[in-house]
Amino acid sequence: xxxxxxxxKFQVLKTGQSMTLQCAQDMNHNSMYWYRQDPGMGLRLxxxxxxxxxxxxxxxxxxxxxxxxxxxxxxLRLESAAPSQTSVYFCAGDPGNAxxxxxxxxxxxxxxxx
Amino acid sequence: GDSVTQMEGPVTxxxxxxxxxxxxxxxxxxxxLFWYVQYPGEGLQLxxxxxxxxxxxxxxxxxxxxRKETTSFHLEKGSVQVSDSAVYFCALRYGGSQGNxxxxxxxxxxxxx
Numbered sequence: 360x361x362x363x364x365x366x367x368k369f370q371v372l373k374t375g376q377s378m379t380l381q382c383a384q385d386m387n388h389n390s391m392y393w394y395r396q397d398p399g400m401g402l403r404l405x406x407x408x409x410x411x412x413x414x415x416x417x418x419x420x421x422x423x424x425x426x427x428x429x430x431x432x433x434x435l436r437l438e439s440a441a442p443s444q445t446s447v448y449f450c451a452g453d454p455g456n457a458x459x460x461x462x463x464x465x466x467x468x469x470x471x472x473x
Numbered sequence: 474g475d476s477v478t479q480m481e482g483p484v485t486x487x488x489x490x491x492x493x494x495x496x497x498x499x500x501x502x503x504x505x506l507f508w509y510v511q512y513p514g515e516g517l518q519l520x521x522x523x524x525x526x527x528x529x530x531x532x533x534x535x536x537x538x539x540r541k542e543t544t545s546f547h548l549e550k551g552s553v554q555v556s557d558s559a560v561y562f563c564a565l566r567y568g569g570s571q572g573n574x575x576x577x578x579x580x581x582x583x584x585x586x
Binding site: 417 | 573577
């Protein structure tokens with residue numbers, strides 16, 4: 360099915376380990392986003408990419424890096440995982456910057472750092 | 474800055490009850506407004522939207538009207554079902570380079586049979 364695909368769906372890391380969360384979309388979206396969702400905090404924007412080749416920091420970028428590999432793929436990397444990064448991570452795509460469009464979200468990656 | 478405020482949950486209702494989830498916003502311009510729904514264990518899905526004042530968005534029996542005079546976009550449904558149990562997010566966005574979605578913190582709805 361067309362949409363936004365995230366891998367893996369679940370992951371457990373030890374403190375200090377690194378990993379990359381993958382996101383791919385087949386909707387020809389220009390913009391892509393990474394959010395984290397924590398209880399009582401709603402969704403917080405980590406990084407976004409307005410177009411291929413560009414990335415920008417969001418509200419909570421510390422401890423993360425991103426790569427917009429091509430138009431389809433936008434990965435999120437944790438270089439040295441910390442327990443505070445235990446969260447559910449969502450990737451989203453957006454066809455453009457038009458106000459009347461909403462985002463399409465992936466199903467999430469549930470990350471636990473022990 | 475621009476922001477979205479939702480009523481705090483959780484909201485617990487019996488099946489067939491009337492639902493209102495309040496959403497108000499602070500905006501410097503005239504954004505589009507959205508409601509997203511997140512079912513347990515899933516990502517967010519767009520439920521409905523309205524792009525200008527007095528527009529009504531509707532989907533799956535839910536509706537919300539863009540009220541510029543009260544800066545509100547309250548979500549309503551006349552008769553909820555157990556399957557409506559989810560977290561609901563209100564959001565706004567502008568177009569152009571500053572067009573990222575701004576979300577409220579979400580309201581959890583539980584519907585009991």
